Amino acid sequence: MNTKQSSSDTFGLTFFGRMVASISHEIKNSLAIIDGNAGLLGDYMNLMEKGRAVNPDRILVLTGKIADHIHRADTLVQNLNQFAHSADLPQTQIDLCRLVELMKNITVRMAASHWATVSTRLPPQPVAVCTGAFLLLRLLIHCLEYVLQADNGPRNIEVQVQKKAEKAVIELSGAMGLTDSDTLFSADRNVIGMLRELDASLLVDPEAGTLSIQLPDRPA
């Protein structure tokens, strides 16, 4: 068995499990809210049966909340599905913009736990690259976690996708608290392994507060 392949598979499973646990936790939250609001509607019906007046506007708000959270749970399941399918093929042509949007959607809770938000700045046209979608997601989220842990104040991390010459660039900005020694992050064995498999490069700029990943623009 190829040692490098088995060690990266192991890492991939741990990452996969963590992300699925995080997304499923959010789905459970939505289900709890749907369940709770349905229960609250039942409570109000019981009150009405006992002759107490109930504001119909309140009933409308509650049914609206149920609908909102059904929609939210459905979106979370879609995100989970897209994340799972990112591992279908080791390498395929993808739209980087859609991948970065998925990354933003599945890291909302992770960012919130560090009092941060994640936003995207994407070009109007798709940015097509031939790469490993799951591996690239792993690298992006690894970078995001690193940036989130560097500082705990409220902030927004912006993820930008750009096409520069023959390369596609994903840049995380708004990274506060990085020090000069953080350029060592690019020497992290896990990061080096992922970069090698993706044929990508990583640039950390502590002064500018940015992390940039450059991917080759290979034909499909």
Place this chain on the structure above:
Amino acid sequence: MKTRVLVVDDEKDFARLLAERLELQGYDTDLCFGGKAALEKVINGDYDVVVLDLMMPAPDGITTLKQIKHHKPIVEVIMLSGQATRETAIEGMIQGAFEYLTKPCENETMVFKINEAHRRKREQEERIRKALEEVGRIKRRQRENANGTG
């Protein structure tokens, strides 16, 4: 007297609906959306039971539980989480939580546990009151003996 319940959850819709359901069932409820706010309310307020979400941005549920128990050890805390991990449940109980429930939780179960938690708080308060009375009696006897009037 109504049981005073503080609901703490960073998921605002959940916190609001739980507080509303408890209010309809006769509890005196309050709510907040984070551990820091919860601690301030517990220190400055007079709550019987806190329903505390485990998974919150820092300070998380376990940290908030420790701080509540440090400042107001008699206030009972019911931990609540969508993730039923045995380790976190055990950690919560070690830190003094009354109970650990998972979301979604049956309303009847929540109400039962809140009532049980409040009953334990009342029993503890009664024990403390009796102990303080006994201490008072002992001190009075000691003073009387010292004055030669006992």
